[in-house]
Amino acid sequence: MATRELVRTGKVLTSRGGSPGKSKLAVGWARLRRDKSLILMTVPAGILLLVFGYTPMLGLIMAFQDYDLYDGILHSPWAGFSNFQQLFTDPGFWHALTNTLMLFSIQLVLSFPIPIALAIMLDSILSRRVRSFIQSVVTIPHFFSMVMVISIFDQVLGGSGLLDTFLRSHGVANPPDLMTNQGLFKFLQAGEIIWKESGWNMIVYLAALAAISPSLYEAAAVDGASWRQRTWRITLPGLRPIMVLLLILNLGWALTFGFEQMLIQTPAVGTGAADVITTFAYRNGIVQGNYSYGAAAGLFLGVTSVILIVAANKVAHLLGEDGLYRSRQ
């Protein structure tokens, strides 16, 4: 039932408990009846989430066990917190954690503003044909797999790639191999993501830009505001809610980001440069068969990610933004 109709029929219920004089149960029931269509529509997604999201979480029990492949979760002996004790005293884990945060921060700082800038620039292009062309070109890399993205970078920047071949043919005896340079890797990985995702992320900002009323720009122009002032005073404030939302979502991925990207490039630059928490958990848990240890790392990762999201959302609310959902305050 559309909101307008609910208003007309007087069935709109407040979010604070509904009509005065009605019990909470009655209000709850009324809400269910009101929203039954919406609830039904979410059931398939809920089932998917339950089966593929929550049920596998039961496997996290093995983080507290000395899991034996042949005995299974039901018969493996309990190990208490010993896996976590081992985890927190493992220099490899702390290296992976700090490396994760460092790589993520660099990637976020370098890649976050680019789609915004792209969207603002593209929005200012009047020719629809040119806009569509540019949008297509910058969006296409999103559909490439990470393997393909890294291969393309390797073909251009690798030791036997276009750049080095060019340099060798022009007398440079030992041109740098940018794909195996540990020091540059932090920027290389950010570059790969910028190239792959900026165009795609730009779409969200384009949609947000379209929602800004043109009358605001017209009024500002009449008042003599420059392009820079219009951008600073109208465009960016208009984009702020979506920027905050995406920033919070990004923080939620902080500890899980880059698994495939890092796994593929670990042979090229080593774990010293490319090991992140997810590859650490995969290598220890799956590859080396130390499942309990890998599960402990995975559980730590999940819990910390939740804390990060909740904290970021709280900060957003304190700053007056919606965040992931609208605050009751």
Added chain:
Amino acid sequence: MTSAPHLSRRGFLTAAAGTASAVAAAPLLSACGTGAAITAGSTSANTLAKILPTYTPFAGGIKPDYPSIDGSEPGYLSYPTTLVHTVSETPGSGSTYNAIAPDWGAIPRTSGNTYYNALNAALGANMQWQPTNGTTIQTTLPTLFAGNQLPDWIEVPTFAQPPGFGQAVQTKLADLTPYLSGDKIKEYPNLAAIFSNGWQQAIWNNKIAGIPTVVSGFATGVFLYYRQDILDSLGIGTPSVNSLADLYDLGKEVNDPKAKRWAFDDIWQFMCFPYGTNFTPPQYIWTTDSKGNLITTFETEEIIEAMNWEASLFKAGMVNPEAVAGNTGTAKQRFWSGQNVITADGGGAWDAADVTSGTASNKGYVRNAFNFFTADGTGTPHVALSPPTEYVSYLNANLKPAQIKELLRIANYLAAPFGSYEFTLVNYGAKNVDYTVTSDGPVLTATGNKDVDAVVPILLASPNNVISNPGFPEVTRVSAQFVQRNAKYQFKPLFYGMNITVPNDLTTADQFAPFTGSGGINYIMYEVVRGRSTIADYQSTVNEWLRSGGTKLKAFMETVRAKYGDA
């Protein structure tokens, strides 16, 4: 090297990770959670002598052009025109079984597959052949074991054994001893013709647990190859390399990055041989120090010298940048295209398919291999053998005796020797459907190219390897002569052929995790040769391994050695 022309070699050659597992001296009973008692340890020499299947070579086989010398694989220049029958009765009773094995190539269709249909008709069984992705086999198998989703018949390569595999052998896989021990194997004559060291590889804790496949009498794992045609074009001809210094000098001579030609790929897999040892599980990595105490090769001076030497290649810019970046998947393409002159690869890389791929890149493509040599060029080379096979198949413990016998009869069919009717069917499918006979031997038809994928049947059961490349006699000649020349250098390292079940608390240490990363990489060594880690880093990794279970594992292996011997 194998005679199977369509078997993907990639897994055979590059797979260098995994574990062969260890043994226990004092049999140690550890009750696992399900209540089953697991015995740590191995098989005593006495028991081995009693249960080892009686080796009975195939009588009346075709005389090879290059007979086996010191265990080298025999070579056949041409494919026999008169095929013999080695199985007189249809082995199956019409039952349905599912069978899983890794496959590194394109997975063929299962419905309407002419090859599977022909094979199943000959076997008299409805075999459900299930190829599974070979590149992820190391993560697939633990899932199957953990989920109790084992098929009736499964291939478990030594390099992909799940942690603590010795436990699974005792609880989840069938004991074949009552059917195959001693002379009982004569009921299955083709299986009886498999070398004894192959069968030893299938024996766990006093029981025959599996069926060895693609067994070789000269299993080194890796040869050091070079592009003969490139050396010829540079006026070098057949190189004379008798030491690592010679190899380095040759590398300097052929290295030309400006022409996109580098001397070397990453040859770490080969680097153990000049030092007469092994560096990589599931190869045998146990040795003794000067006092006779058991140590791993990770703790020796040789491995440090080997790392330093290979690091010098990287430092000198003689290694292809793609190899520096660890792109192992394209190593063959680099060799075929001439971007690498020298590479390390398995024996199976030297075959007809290699010529086809190589000549597609370079018309004059010719692969050859360096004879084994010592690091300093003095003395006789000593080539430490790898396990006689990396492939052993197992039957499900839930099968009934009649089913086990039926599958063993089917295995006997699949293990028919080179030159037999059955061998040809297993490798090429149905005559005039999947292949036609030419003067060069069997040649696949268009249907055959689409449907014939012999990898799964061969990895479940097959005869001892031979060298045969129908239509490419020169490849057979050169490679067969190479193994004839070099097989005399082989020796059996400690614990050769022994499967060892380690106690539960040592399974992690037995994974040698600091040394073996994913994708068959010797991880910390990989970092050192690239200059990203130092020898000091390496030594601290070794110490960490020793602290976190390695020392305990060594003590356990000492008890195994004392009780069961070391070979």
